[in-house]
Amino acid sequence: MDSPQNELMSAMATLHLGGKYSDLTILSGTKSYAVHRAIVCPRSGFFDGACSNQFQESRTGVIDLSEDDDEAVEQMIHYFYYLDYPHEFERKPSPVFRHRAASDARRKPLKKLDLSTIEDPQAACCGAQSPLTPPDEQPDAYALAGKRPRSPTITMSADAESSESEEEEEDLMESPNLVTHSRVYALAEKYDIPSLKLLAAQKFEVALACWFDSNEIPDAIEDVYHGTIDSDRGLRDIVIQALRCQPTMAYRKDVKSLLPEVPQFAAELWKVQNGQPIY
Amino acid sequence: MALHNFQGLNNGDEVDFESTWETLAASFTQIHTKNASLLSFEQLYRQAYKIVLKKKGDELYKRVASFEQDWLTEKILAKLKGLLSNALISGNSAETGGQTANERLAAGDRFLRELKTAWEEHQLCMSMLTDVLMYMDRVYCTDHRQPSIYNTAMALFRDCVLLSRITTSEEQWVTMLGVLRNIILEQIKMERDGDIIDKHAIKACIYMLEGLEAKDTSNGPEKLYSSAFEEDFIRTSHDFYKAEGETLLRESDAGTYCRHTKKRIDEELDRCRSTLSDSTTSKIERVVEDELIRNRMNDLIEMDSGVKHMVDNERLSDLGLIFDLNARVDSKKTDLTKAVQRIVVAMGTAINNAGAAASQTQPAPAPETDGDKAKTTVAGVANLLTVAAIKWVEDVLELKDKFDNVWSTSFRSDQALQTALTRSFAEFINAFARSSENISLFIDDNMKKGIKGKTEYEIDVVLEKAITLLRYIQDKDMFDRYYKRHLTKRLLMGKSLSTDVEKQMVSRMKIELGNNFTLKMESMFKDMTLSEELTAGYKEHVTKRGDPDPRRVDLDIKVLTSMTWPLEGMGASSESDEDARMKTIYPPAIERLKMGFEKYYSEKHSGRKLTWLANMGTADIRATFPKVPSKNGTIVRKHELNVSTYGMIVLLLFNDLPSGESLNFEDVQSRTNIPTNELIRTLQSVAVSPKTRILVKEPMSKDVKPTDRFSFNESFESKFAKIKVLSITSGNKVEGDRERKETEKKNNESRNHNIEAAVVRIMKQRKELSHQQLVSETLTQLASQFKPDVVMIKKRIESLIEREYLDHIDGGDSLRPLGPPAVRIESP
Incomplete structure (x- = not known):
């Protein structure tokens, strides 16, 4: 079984992907991230200050970081949940919590359905990334998330976003990313x-x-x-x-x-x- | 080119800064007026961040500080000032004019609440500002060693609001802080006087003072609270409680005083918790303790209603309060201890004096006006003395019970006080010359009468009491002497109600005083048991011999080991005692019996010599009196007489005497050889005592004179078949002064032996010792038995040197023992 650390990390990843319990939204350029005050605020004086005082942000639950570099913001949010950046999925993050995946009967057929529908477009990418591992669930998660209002919502279509992120992924791997x-x-x-x-x-x-x-x-x-x-x-x-x-x-x-x-x-x-x- | 570019950039920033600051300042005003929810935190943060990034942190910091200063002075201070009336400012309640205390209280409350609100809002706004200016704090303040903007703003509150001056008249001013202090102090005084005040408002203001440093240069953690408030609070409290202590002592009794003090302390502690600061708790406690307890303890104890009064009237809870108060300020409870000791000694001395007064009545019986009467008075007086002695013991025990109760109930079973009480009891008990004798008499009385019909538990209590008193006695050897003497009489005369209880008592003494002390007493009991066996054995022996003489005399014998029993004190005290005893002439029947037993005894134990102590024995005689006519015709009057052995000898003389003849005193003496004073006593008992006048004395008088004549009283009458002829000396009574001197003399002799024995023991062990050391060591060794006189010890050492048991070393101060078996020492 997973070690306690792995369990926690997996749960964090799920929170990040599913956006469940999210009580704070970070806007950055065209993107909007559903995050959690409990995870973000203790780590950063800024978010703590924004949420704990009677400012507009704590009332609306939205923090607009559009003034900042949107890629850096994305990496920062990723860091909050994975303790690392950029996107590198060593583990399979589950779209639902571990216990739900095992027990929630309603969700299972849905998952299967999703897998079958998006299998084809992703096959190439998956093969390129690591031919030995089974199809990565990350795009699956994105697709799933796209249909739910509370997950990271992407203004463009789910497909376009996922492919863009894939390109970024490759980009980061093959370039020094010094500026990033x-x-x-x-x-x-x-x-x-x-x-x-x-x-x-x-x-x-x-x-x-x-x-x-x-x-x-x-x-x-x-x-x-x-x-x-x-x-x-x-x-x-x-x-x-x-x-x-x-x-x-x-x-x-x-x-x-x-x-x-x-x-x-x-x-x-x-x-x-x-x-x-x-x- | 590069330079130009740089400057241009800089100029751009300059403009940027001013406009950014404008935005920020406007936002800060919004924050202060509680409109922050319209502001974007991110925006403000970013603007402040940019300013700092462009190295304008210093400028920003100063602008914020000056913004806060303006705000505090213009808005907050002005608002607070508006609440102050002149009376509040002056802080003098005498100047209030028509203002009632309640109005004053309300005005003070308003001010406190407003100040509290202002402070809390300031704190809230500043924490928001601090979050907005977080980057400035983190980068600029850290790099330039500036206090955080929050701390600076708090200091500004102190400087701009609290320390601002308020002019009262042309040349006088007070600070806002001074006003605040006066209001709080006044309200506390009101609360002490019983008013109800708003504790929360005060507490909030105290919090504020606690949160502020006294000075910017934070040298030491001195808070505004301790420098600007606490000192004054402590000072005014001192004055308040000093005055209150005086009034209370004057106007109320000690119990009320104690209760009030306790209440005050609780109140002050509570006030520190609810209204002031916990850090003041110990200081204010100290103030109340000083003013109401430490400085007043003596007055309190000595009050008319003080400790003496409480002890007399059994005010146990009040005594407990005094104890608590004294214990609070003095772990040794010195004042109370002293007072209690004084009281114990005073009460004990009163008992002693009463005891002494009772014993003074002895010489009182008037010079012989009427011989007959005088005699009975002497006997009566002796009885009275015994009663007085027992009363003394009972009084002491009662006192002891009283203080035991006080000690356990009021003094919380405190160890130090117990020691003090013990010392005081020992002091007055040992100050009383007759204490040893009295305690022994008390036990004697209980053994003979007191324990009758009591349960085992009750007897236990009595014994325990006796032992308790015994503990106080210093000269245990005196007690030992008396106790043995009294025990002997009880045993020989069969007066003891229960041998078991006697043995219990002895074993208790054994536990208390050690084996040596009771060794002889135990062997006394052993003698008693052996004697019973001997008596039974002899009776059997006689029966076996088959001599069924109906006139045979039964013998109940007690064989006593001569060294064990204190026989010298028994009966006659003349030196010729020994001779007289030897010569006593027994009637033939008794003589035969005596010879018979001696023979029997020497068969069992050869080589032992029996000495007959006629003065200790008793005899039962069946006497037949001549018939006298009565209503029912004539009857033969037979009585069974219980008389002393001497009485029996005397009466048997008259058995052989023809009716109507008489013997004079000298005849009787020459025929019996009974010592004179014993004979006088015996004749008194059989011829003078009104109920047992078996002989007729001529002339009829109280005293027995050598010329008196005695004859058989044929007309003796008594309602009882059994008649006990009381011997004048029987029973244990208080000694007369002469006897007492005798006892003391004997006691001193045995002390001399004890001292010598101790000295020799010590020297044998230590070989060489200075005179001084020897004396002190002897004192220690003997402490358990008695408290020897140093002069006595010195005399004994001298005597030992004289007898060459000890020797000076080279004529010096040191002593050493001389060869075996003797020992030697060194002396001055």
Whole structure:
């Protein structure tokens, strides 16, 4: 049987997918996420503040984060439920709670029905992802969710959304995602989620080490230096460290062109090249 | 180019900041006016976040602080000021003019409630603001070591509202805090006087004071509460309770005082819980304890209705209250202990004095006006003395019961007080010279009469009481002497009601005083048992010999081991006792019997010498008196007489005497050899006592003189077939002064032996000891038996040195024992 931890994680995943008991909605761009105050608020000072005071948000139960990068918001919400991002489904999350799956007679035929109807369009993706595993239930869950009002509602059609997410998935796997990490990092800093900040920094560091020649680097550096307050050294130190390991990076044209735009980076690069300490 | 770009960016931010701040400030006003639900938290948060991100945290922080300052001063303070009347500001109830206490109370309440509301709203708004400005707190305040905006805002409340000055007249002002303090103190005073106040409003304001630091520089956790309120509260409470203590002592009795004090303490503790702060509990408790207990304890105890009064009138619950109060401030209960000890000793001394007064009546019987009367008075007085002695014991026991009751009920069975009581009882009991004798007499009385018809449990109680008193006695050897003497008489004269109870008593003493103490008493009981066996054995022996002489005399014998029994005190006390006893001439029949038994006894135990103690024995005689005419014709009058052995000897003399003849005193003495005073007593009992006048004395008088003549009283009459001729000396009575000196002398002699024995024991063990140490160790060793006089010990040591049992070491102060079997010491 599952260990207690697995049981909890599976239940969290189910909550995320099904949106059952959701009492808070997060809007981000075109998307709307049904989340749970009990899960979100204890982890983040921002959400706690928004829900505990007599502001508009606690009255309406809707928090609009459209001002923030919508991809980073999605990763953040994913993190709240899976303690990790991006979407990587190692386990099969059940669309219903474990005990319901076993006991609820009404749900079973429905599930079967769903599986049969959406099997075909997903077969290709599943095969591409991992030929050995049985068809992944994730799209199934999305499809199921699409029919229920309380699950993450997607303004576009279910099919289009699922395929889009699949593309993203592949995208993340094959690209360094440096910009994504730095934006998640900034968001975690803004909304006071320390462990997500740490996780993003770790992912950023690994990605930068593996993809030091990526053409994402200039954008990522600009994001790092503009996304958070100057005194936050987290990602800045990682960038400086990478420059020390890969001095050639600084001579790339696209990096050089950054210098006038990001004066703090220029100053620190100068110090690195002259062998001076940053602080 | 780069520089230009940078500046341009900066300028843009500047504008951005002002407009953003405008939005934020407007929102803050909305928050303060309770319209927050229209605001988007996300928006406000984002705006504040951006300002901080653009490094304008410092500016934002200052703007918020100044916004709050303005708000507090313009809105809150103004509102509160409006509630203050001049009377409230001055804080002086004398200046209230026409304002009644109730109006004042109401005005104060209004102010407190308003302040409470203002504070709570301020806290609420600031917690919302703090959430909006979370990023500023987290990044800016942490990086720049600024207190969080919340704390700053709280300090602003203190500075702008509480510490704001309110001018009362041209040069005088008070702070809002001062007004608040006065209102609270005044309301507390009202509550102490019995009014009902709004505790919740006060509690809320106290919470506020507790939540605020006294100063910004948080050096130490001093709160506004302790610096601005608690000190004054404690001070005014001191004054209040000082005055109240005086009034109470003057106007009420001690019981009321105690109850009131208890109530006050409870009230204050309750007030700390419900109205003030728990941190004040111990301080205010201390104030009430100081003012109402510690400083007043003595006055309270000494009051007319104080401890003495309570003890006299059995006010146990009041005594309990006093005990509780004293215990509260003094774990040793010194004041109460002293007072109780004084009372015990005073009451005990009163009993002693009564006892002494009763014994003083002895010399009182007037010089012999009438001989006959004087005699009976002496006997009566002796009886009275015994009664007085027993009364003394009973009084002491009653006192003991009384204080035991007080101790267990009122003094919560407190250990220290028990010790004190014991010490006081011992003090006055030992101060009374006759205590040992009296206790022994008390036991004697109980053994002879007291325990009759009592259940086992009741007897147990009596015995336990006797033992209790015995514990107090210091000179246990004196008691031992008296007890043995009294026990001897009881045993020999068969006065004891129950041998079982006697044995019980002895075993109790054994537990209490140790084996040595009761060793001799136990062997006395053993002698009694052996004697019974001997008597039975002898009777059988006589029967076997087959001498069916109807005139045979039955013998009931008690064989006593000479060292065990205190025989020296029995009967005659003259030195010639021994000789006289030897020479007593027995009538032939008795002499034969005596010889017979001696022979029987020496067959059983060879090598033992029997000494006959005629003065201790009794005899039953069947006497036939001449016929006298009566209404029913003439009858032969036969009586059975129970007389002392001496009485029997004397009466048998007259058996052989022809009717009508008489013997004078000297005749009787020469024919019997009974010691003079014994003979006098015997003759008194058979010739003078009105009911047992078997002999006629001439001349008829109370006293027996050598020239008196005695003859058989043929016309003796009595309604009873059995007549007990009371011996004048029988029974245990209080000693006369002379006897008493005798006893003390003997006791001192045996103490001397005990001291010497102890000294030698110690020296044998320690070999070498300084004089000082030897004396103190001797004292310790003997403490269980008696409290020896140091002079006495020194004398004994001297005597031992003289007799070469001890020796000074090289003429110094140390002593050592001289070779076996003697021992030596060292002395000054």
